[in-house]
Amino acid sequence: MDEKIFELSFEIIGYAGNAKGMAFEAISKAKAGNIDEARALLKESKDEVNKAHKCQTQLIQQEASGNKTDVSVVLIHAQDHLMNTMNYQMLADEIIDIHERLHKLENK
Numbered sequence: 001m002d003e004k005i006f007e008l009s010f011e012i013i014g015y016a017g018n019a020k021g022m023a024f025e026a027i028s029k030a031k032a033g034n035i036d037e038a039r040a041l042l043k044e045s046k047d048e049v050n051k052a053h054k055c056q057t058q059l060i061q062q063e064a065s066g067n068k069t070d071v072s073v074v075l076i077h078a079q080d081h082l083m084n085t086m087n088y089q090m091l092a093d094e095i096i097d098i099h100e101r102l103h104k105l106e107n108k
Contacts, residue, residue: 012078019048030099
């Protein structure tokens with residue numbers, strides 16, 4: 001496996017892992033009624049995913065330039081982490097909205 005692909009794969013894994021952790025923490029904050037903190041954490045989470053996307057874009061551009069990317073288990077794992085994190089973020093966004101509505105109803 002090309003060393004650059006290996007390096008980018010682990011960067012994707014790292015950024016996606018950080019992002020998923022932040023999204024998980026955002027849900028916890030929302031559950032506790034800290035909606036603004038939850039939204040701020042989810043924004044940070046999305047910023048981390050954007051960093052992962054930049055790594056992914058480098059791989060795509062490399063392949064589009066004619067440099068075939070060797071697919072490895074590490075690269076597949078990185079892609080899996082990224083996609084799962086993005087799905088988790090979408091759910092976290094919805095869960096935060098639900099908690100916000102619940103807290104507003106409870107505090108009427």
